[in-house]
Amino acid sequence: EREDEDSEESPRKKRRSGDVAVVVEHYNARPDVGVAQRQESPIIGLKSFNNWVKSVLITRFAHPVLAASPGQWRGRMRGRVLDMGCGKGGDLTKWAKANVAEYIGLDIAAVSVDQARQRHGGSRGARFTAEFFALDCYTTVLSDALPPNLLSTPFDVVSMQFCMHYAFESEAKARIMLRNVATWLRPSGMFIGTIPNAQQLMEHLDELPEDAKDLSWGNSVYKIRFEDRHQRPIFGHRYWFYLQDAVDDVPEYVVHWDNFVRLASEYGLQLVYKKEFHEIYEEHSEHPDFAPLLQRMRVVDANGESQMDEDQWEAANVYIGFAFE
Numbered sequence: 436e437r438e439d440e441d442s443e444e445s446p447r448k449k450r451r452s453g454d455v456a457v458v459v460e461h462y463n464a465r466p467d468v469g470v471a472q473r474q475e476s477p478i479i480g481l482k483s484f485n486n487w488v489k490s491v492l493i494t495r496f497a498h499p500v501l502a503a504s505p506g507q508w509r510g511r512m513r514g515r516v517l518d519m520g521c522g523k524g525g526d527l528t529k530w531a532k533a534n535v536a537e538y539i540g541l542d543i544a545a546v547s548v549d550q551a552r553q554r555h556g557g558s559r560g561a562r563f564t565a566e567f568f569a570l571d572c573y574t575t576v577l578s579d580a581l582p583p584n585l586l587s588t589p590f591d592v593v594s595m596q597f598c599m600h601y602a603f604e605s606e607a608k609a610r611i612m613l614r615n616v617a618t619w620l621r622p623s624g625m626f627i628g629t630i631p632n633a634q635q636l637m638e639h640l641d642e643l644p645e646d647a648k649d650l651s652w653g654n655s656v657y658k659i660r661f662e663d664r665h666q667r668p669i670f671g672h673r674y675w676f677y678l679q680d681a682v683d684d685v686p687e688y689v690v691h692w693d694n695f696v697r698l699a700s701e702y703g704l705q706l707v708y709k710k711e712f713h714e715i716y717e718e719h720s721e722h723p724d725f726a727p728l729l730q731r732m733r734v735v736d737a738n739g740e741s742q743m744d745e746d747q748w749e750a751a752n753v754y755i756g757f758a759f760e
């Protein structure tokens with residue numbers, strides 16, 4: 436029903452329709468503001484916290500062999516990573532710190548991909564090779580789009596940060612996404628990601644008054660709006676998401692967790708870790724590897740005070756982090 440929204444005059448070479456066009460246009464239009472201006476964001480505390488969570492996931496799960504004991508998580512990765520939905524390359528520094536050897540970044544938003552490529556090229560002493568491609572990872576099988584030499588050695592890690600939920604528009608898209616994740620991942624390789632917490636979304640929806648016309652909730656930082664209270668399809672369960680200074684009312688899809696885990700298992704992926712963001716914080720905030728990082732990444736200030744207000748903390752906890760093997 437959303438097929439015809441793309442205008443005839445669309446200047447884009449490859450015209451996309453419906454929700455995908457909204458998503459692509461949104462991310463392409465968001466400026467890459469650079470490090471200094473990024474610090475001025477009204478939700479810098481939340482952005483820093485999200486970055487810290489991703490650092491934890493990368494450091495903890497992205498290496499050839501799982502660390503035997505805490506404190507041995509750093510600097511052990513000399514592998515290959517596939518970053519699907521890499522955006523503007525916001526995780527490049529994290530991968531450098533994780534000591535990755537080779538990085539492939541893919542995203543549907545071509546402008547973001549260019550910015551990611553520039554960011555890698557511009558970073559002094561980039562210690563790993565990186566290649567970037569603009570492509571729809573949920574409709575394109577990677578072997579049809581990437582140079583074969585990039586897929587001849589399997590990946591040690593596939594990372595999908597704050598982007599996998601867009602694949603759950605349909606079963607076909609979710610399956611192509613999982614096929615792309617699993618086919619090129621080596622045995623025991625890790626698939627890590629961050630997505631909104633479906634259970635929490637459904638609980639919020641249930642808590643709305645029975646006669647509510649407006650099926651939305653949120654605060655000064657984020658807003659989530661559903662269109663229907665009762666129809667809860669396992670694919671294509673759409674809602675609209677707003678996040679201050681980041682996402683302007685973009686269509687997203689609920690990742691119903693059990694459905695996702697079941698589907699992932701069909702592609703040989705076994706769940707090893709799933710936590711809400713506040714649990715990831717509680718689990719790692721006093722760990723010797725990750726506590727100093729809280730300050731370095733400006734999640735807390737020099738006095739250990741959180742840079743997030745309550746509204747930002749609530750928005751952060753819309754999400755969960757996961758790892759599959």
Ligand code: SAM
Binds near residue numbers: 459523542544595
């Ligand atoms: N992973 C990056 C990060 O953590 O900073 C970017 C996250 S951003 C919230 C979501 C990204 O998903 C956007 O860059 C968007 O273009 C990308 N995306 C959405 N649908 C996609 C698709 N079908 N194929 C590839 N990337 C997609």
